[in-house]
Amino acid sequence: MAKIDLYKKKYGIYGKVEMSVLIPVNKAKLRINFQDGIINAEGVVPASFTTSDPVVQTAIENHEMYLKGRIKLVKKYKIGEVETETSSQPSKSESPAPETPQDGSETVYEDVKNAQTAKEVLIREFNVPIIELQDKESIKSKAKELGVSFPNWK
8 A cells, every 4th residue: 555645735925915826737727726816015925826626736747837937836735644555456548547446345545534635546546537537426326327425525
């Protein structure tokens, strides 16, 4: 079992009060609204955006504005960790997404306790596109379809 740390990250764009940025995620574009910036005689507070979604964090950190230093990481808070199963199977990117197990068994993730972590598991372990996981119902539906259960997620 490998442990992955989960973080809440605050990103900022200095010199801006508000700014909207389109970030590519898979085949879609995600609009990120940086806001609440202040520029006055007392100083500068950057327009900011905060997220705990690791998919959004990765997308921002791979965007050219972040790589060129226009978007900066302002703060980072550890909010927990999740254990993932490691296997000697071929990498998920080389094989098609798993279907419902033929023997009726299901994959159980005991450590998943909320929608965000469930979404992360489905994206990382089962290559489910983020666009299919927009709300709690769609996450649970996709998990059921794939034979995945999150017994500690209420």
